[in-house]
Amino acid sequence: MIAVLYSYLIVIGGTILFAVAWLLHQARRQSQRARELIRLNETQAFDLPDFLRASWPALSAGGFSGLSWHLVWFGTDIRETRGYRTTVFVSRDFDIGDIRLHVELFMPKRGWERSYFSRTLAEQFFLLLQMDMWIKLGSVRTTFEQTARMSVFLQHDIKNLLQLTSLAADQLTTIVPGQEPRLLEILKRSLPALQQRADQILKRLVQSSEAQLGTRNKAAAVDLYTFVSNALDLHGLSAQLQGPECHVLIAPDSFQSILDNLLGNYAQQSQAGTSGQMPELRVNWQLSQRNNDTSIVDNSPADNPPGIVTIQLYDPQGKPCLNPERLLEPFWSEHGSGRGIGLFQARQLTNQWGGTIHIDAPADGPLVFIIQLPANC
Numbered sequence: 001m002i003a004v005l006y007s008y009l010i011v012i013g014g015t016i017l018f019a020v021a022w023l024l025h026q027a028r029r030q031s032q033r034a035r036e037l038i039r040l041n042e043t044q045a046f047d048l049p050d051f052l053r054a055s056w057p058a059l060s061a062g063g064f065s066g067l068s069w070h071l072v073w074f075g076t077d078i079r080e081t082r083g084y085r086t087t088v089f090v091s092r093d094f095d096i097g098d099i100r101l102h103v104e105l106f107m108p109k110r111g112w113e114r115s116y117f118s119r120t121l122a123e124q125f126f127l128l129l130q131m132d133m134w135i136k137l138g139s140v141r142t143t144f145e146q147t148a149r150m151s152v153f154l155q156h157d158i159k160n161l162l163q164l165t166s167l168a169a170d171q172l173t174t175i176v177p178g179q180e181p182r183l184l185e186i187l188k189r190s191l192p193a194l195q196q197r198a199d200q201i202l203k204r205l206v207q208s209s210e211a212q213l214g215t216r217n218k219a220a221a222v223d224l225y226t227f228v229s230n231a232l233d234l235h236g237l238s239a240q241l242q243g244p245e246c247h248v249l250i251a252p253d254s255f256q257s258i259l260d261n262l263l264g265n266y267a268q269q270s271q272a273g274t275s276g277q278m279p280e281l282r283v284n285w286q287l288s289q290r291n292n293d294t295s296i297v298d299n300s301p302a303d304n305p306p307g308i309v310t311i312q313l314y315d316p317q318g319k320p321c322l323n324p325e326r327l328l329e330p331f332w333s334e335h336g337s338g339r340g341i342g343l344f345q346a347r348q349l350t351n352q353w354g355g356t357i358h359i360d361a362p363a364d365g366p367l368v369f370i371i372q373l374p375a376n377c
Contacts (some may be wrong), residue, residue, distance in 0.1 A: 324361030
């Protein structure tokens with residue numbers, strides 16, 4: 001009797017062990033199928049239609065008999081079926097933004113354990129589909145936001161252009177006797193620069209946001225003294241320039257935009273007369289070797305310039321700034337008519353060319369703009 005009982009116990013124990021081993025094997029198989037679906041989704045760059053079309057082999061290996069889906073992709077209907085339909089299936093409906101999806105996974109009639117693993121794999125598949133939908137809609141939304149930001153930047157550039165044009169017109173209508181030769185010389189330099197800025201705005205209207213900021217392969221050795229002098233004349237400002245001969249490695253249009261955004265505030269202050277006196281700007285710069293400086297990000301053009309230039313721009317008679325932490329914040333402006341992106345754009349451009357902009361704003365003195373850019377020393 002005891003021997004028979006032992007035999008039954010051995011059979012029962014063996015059956016349990018076999019069942020556990022079989023379930024573990026099935027779990028590992030379905031886990032492998034899930035990993036295959038994830039890798040497949042990655043190879044399809046998380047593109048929902050491509051992933052749906054390419055997923056059937058992995059799903060078929062996972063025990064499904066058929067796949068059917070109806071996708072409305074930004075107004076376009078797509079319907080496809082793989083395998084064959086059965087009376088046993090799981091389905092899911094998604095409706096997110098401009099994307100709607102109805103998907104069905106069919107299974108042959110089978111035991112509860114196989115059905116459980118298949119349904120688990122189906123839920124993982126549905127999660128991947130939903131993730132792809134959110135990724136696509138997120139990328140579309142980001143593109144629209146980038147386009148909107150580009151529009152704001154272009155509006156700001158046009159505003160700068162109008163400001164410079166108005167300044168040139170004012171100079172022509174208020175000629176001081178005896179100053180005609182000097183005014184003519186300034187106009188000879190400023191009017192071609194205005195035309196060049198207008199051409200740049202036109203190009204940006206048909207270029208991508210990356211091209212708008214300039215690309216590194218268009219870097220040039222820009223003479224710092226000449227560029228700053230021309231920018232000051234264009235804005236109707238005067239300044240004391242001090243520094244050694246230096247060529248900044250940057251796209252000329254990017255450097256012009258940086259200077260326009262920095263000097264535009266001083267020009268506006270000069271025209272409004274809010275401080276009671278004209279700005280007396282100082283522009284100082286010094287050169288240093290790149291390997292002796294760690295404050296600048298190593299994001300320079302491909303030719304890897306040997307040094308950097310540190311430029312300080314300030315008005316020694318200027319008043320302390322009340323909100324210095326806001327100056328480089330996008331879409332914040334202390335002027336009601338301002339868009340709050342001028343200094344932000346200057347910072348973006350500077351960063352792109354491997355430089356930095358930061359502000360020294362003591363509580364009892366004028367703020368100082370400190371710009372660092374790659375340069376030939």
